[in-house]
Amino acid sequence: MRAYxxxxxxxxxxxxxxxSRAVDTETLNGLKVEAWNIPLTEGYEEKLNAVARERAYKNRDVITISKEGLGDQYEEKIKGFYEEHIHEDEEIRYILAGGGFFDVRQASTDTWIRIxxxxxxxxxxPAGIYHRFTVDEGNMAQAVRLFKDEPKWKAIYRGAESDANPHRIDYLKSVAAAA
Structure with missing residues (x-):
C-alpha cells in the first residue's frame, strides 16, 4: 500500500x-483511515478472521471487478464507484488479487489522497469520509468486503444530503478532535 x-x-x-508527494501513516491515521498488509500466504485467513473478530465484523463477501465478470456494465460500474460519496458504515476491503486506488478527501484541505x-x-x-474507488490499469480487483451487519453497499453521493448526514457530521467532529 502506498499513499500520496x-x-x-x-x-x-x-x-x-x-x-510525487507522499502521504505518511500519521496523516492517514489523522483521517481515521487504517491500512495494513496481510500477505496472501498460508494462514492469512486466520489473520483476517482475527481482524474481523476484533472489529466486530459479522459478515463478508467477495467482489470481483473485471471486464470479464461485469461484461457490458464494467465501464458504468467503475465510473459509479469513482463518483465521490460517503457510507454510513466503515468500508473495509482486503485485496485478494489485482489492484486499484482508493481516493479519500482530506477534511481540512478538501484535497484528494490516493491510496x-x-x-x-x-x-x-471510516463512515462519513468522502471517498471513491477505481481499479488500476490491470482492470481487475478482487476483494473481501467485511461488514458489521448484513452486507450492504449504499453510497450517498456528495451534496446537501451527504453534508447533513449524521455520519458525516460525526466523522468531521472525530477528525477535528484528533487535530
Whole structure:
C-alpha cells in the first residue's frame, strides 16, 4: 500500500495520478483511515478472521471487478464507484488479487489522497469520509468486503444530503478532535 496526493491532472481514472508527494501513516491515521498488509500466504485467513473478530465484523463477501465478470456494465460500474460519496458504515476491503486506488478527501484541505492497493492490502475507510474507488490499469480487483451487519453497499453521493448526514457530521467532529 502506498499513499500520496492525487495530481488532479486530466486523464483516465485508472492511471496512478501520482503527484510525487507522499502521504505518511500519521496523516492517514489523522483521517481515521487504517491500512495494513496481510500477505496472501498460508494462514492469512486466520489473520483476517482475527481482524474481523476484533472489529466486530459479522459478515463478508467477495467482489470481483473485471471486464470479464461485469461484461457490458464494467465501464458504468467503475465510473459509479469513482463518483465521490460517503457510507454510513466503515468500508473495509482486503485485496485478494489485482489492484486499484482508493481516493479519500482530506477534511481540512478538501484535497484528494490516493491510496494504491494490491493483493494483501487491508484498508478501513471510516463512515462519513468522502471517498471513491477505481481499479488500476490491470482492470481487475478482487476483494473481501467485511461488514458489521448484513452486507450492504449504499453510497450517498456528495451534496446537501451527504453534508447533513449524521455520519458525516460525526466523522468531521472525530477528525477535528484528533487535530
Amino acid at each position: 496526493y492525487f495530481d488532479n491532472q486530466p486523464g483516465d481514472q485508472r492511471l496512478p495520478h501520482d503527484s 494504491a492497493v494490491s493483493a494483501g492490502d487491508l484498508l478501513v475507510v
